[in-house]
Amino acid sequence: MEKLINLVMDEGNISRDEAITVLHKFACRGPCDWYRKSSRKAGLDGLGLTNKQRKIIEEPIDQVMKGRTINGLRAQIRRYICKR
Numbered sequence: 001m002e003k004l005i006n007l008v009m010d011e012g013n014i015s016r017d018e019a020i021t022v023l024h025k026f027a028c029r030g031p032c033d034w035y036r037k038s039s040r041k042a043g044l045d046g047l048g049l050t051n052k053q054r055k056i057i058e059e060p061i062d063q064v065m066k067g068r069t070i071n072g073l074r075a076q077i078r079r080y081i082c083k084r
Contacts, residue, residue: 001080007060014056020081022053026061027077 008019026049065073 001077004060004064004077007063008057011060012053012056022049022057023077024081025049025053026057027074027081 005016005019005023008014008023009016012019012022014022061073068076
């Protein structure tokens, strides 16, 4: 996950915190009750990704997808980011 975070930072020329937020928005798609009730207030609504943010994560996601499904990658990102 550190590689993915670094790739997003480089791709978007953004800070680590911004990269983590963008990845969190990408990964969190409603697997928990908190997401359905509070994600928009917390700024983590996945549908809230801007076109620019989607573009920033597109290439890094493609680079780390080897052998993973998109849902598996989202789960791995959630486990990593939400446990910090």
